[in-house]
Amino acid sequence: MSEENLFSDLEVRITEAMARCPKGVSNKTLLEAIPSMSTAQLVEILNKLISQDKIQILSKGKQLVYMLKDQKATKKCSSTDVEENLVFQAVERAGNNGVSSKDLKFSCNLPQAQITKILKGLEGKKLIKCVVSTSKKKVFMLFDLEPSHSITGGTFYSGQEFESEFVDVLSEQCYRYLLQNKTVAEKLTDPISQRNASFKSSKDICTYINGLKISKVQLSVQDIETVLEALIYDAKLEKSITMNTPAKGSENLYRVTKPLVSSVGLMRMPCGVCHVFKDCHKGGIISPSTCVYMKEWLEF
Ligand code: SF4
Numbered sequence: 001m002s003e004e005n006l007f008s009d010l011e012v013r014i015t016e017a018m019a020r021c022p023k024g025v026s027n028k029t030l031l032e033a034i035p036s037m038s039t040a041q042l043v044e045i046l047n048k049l050i051s052q053d054k055i056q057i058l059s060k061g062k063q064l065v066y067m068l069k070d071q072k073a074t075k076k077c078s079s080t081d082v083e084e085n086l087v088f089q090a091v092e093r094a095g096n097n098g099v100s101s102k103d104l105k106f107s108c109n110l111p112q113a114q115i116t117k118i119l120k121g122l123e124g125k126k127l128i129k130c131v132v133s134t135s136k137k138k139v140f141m142l143f144d145l146e147p148s149h150s151i152t153g154g155t156f157y158s159g160q161e162f163e164s165e166f167v168d169v170l171s172e173q174c175y176r177y178l179l180q181n182k183t184v185a186e187k188l189t190d191p192i193s194q195r196n197a198s199f200k201s202s203k204d205i206c207t208y209i210n211g212l213k214i215s216k217v218q219l220s221v222q223d224i225e226t227v228l229e230a231l232i233y234d235a236k237l238e239k240s241i242t243m244n245t246p247a248k249g250s251e252n253l254y255r256v257t258k259p260l261v262s263s264v265g266l267m268r269m270p271c272g273v274c275h276v277f278k279d280c281h282k283g284g285i286i287s288p289s290t291c292v293y294m295k296e297w298l299e300f
Helices: 003-020 027-033 039-051 071-078 082-093 101-108 112-124 164-185 191-197 202-212 221-233 292-299
Strands: 055-060 063-068 128-132 138-142 237-241 252-256
Touching: 003 027, 003 039, 003 063, 027 039, 039 055, 082 101, 082 112, 082 138, 101 112, 101 138, 112 128, 164 191, 164 202, 164 221, 164 252, 202 221, 202 252, 221 237, 221 252
Parallel strands: none
Antiparallel strands: 055 063, 128 138, 237 252
């Protein structure tokens, strides 16, 4: 096959792969889907498709994904006036990171009042939508796009609220899973096998957590790694990275750490941090004999 034919064949296969993934496809997935294609060939074809305005780049989590452009939406807008089309194209170029009306004013070189009017018209036609980011900034993007994590804050945000309880539950489940894994690993006699078995990859942890069905949405490996990184800062976990191989790439592995100092029971006593310590005495309204915190500590 000539080089030209090879490139057009790869281009068709890339376009087909993108058509199968309407939410976007990453470099890695494309290379896995077409094993005979080199990274250099992929980059060249992607650049060509971008310059021909056939695909758009979106950010999904920490990675970039490529998506076929919605030709229908472009056609719908091409029938409107020039200025409206100009604003629509600027919104389209912004991808799923969105663009503010202030930035549109400069990029389209139109008065703010006119930009606002055009945006309202495009919103009314359901060609674009307004999304409020976690930093309370209003941005505009194509109607069918899913806002990027930089706008929504990711899975752990509901609107502008950080879902701390949900994150706590995820952290607890991840830690419990790795603790169970450590207990199983400790039964091995060989110290090297014991160490290796005590680690789990973020992919395995993600599969386990999704299997528990504690989240309404499917969690990605990146979401789980965010939770695991927080547990590392809490000194509960440690991380190891495997060697980068062409077949598997590198993997992030996690295991439960051994605490540097074991906390003695006295350190966990509630009275040390109690706000009513001064008013607490035997026979008083606040008393150790009626204190629920003391009861819990004694039962621990
Ligand atoms: S016994 Fe309970 S109420 Fe009294 S100081 Fe301790 S924690 Fe506070």
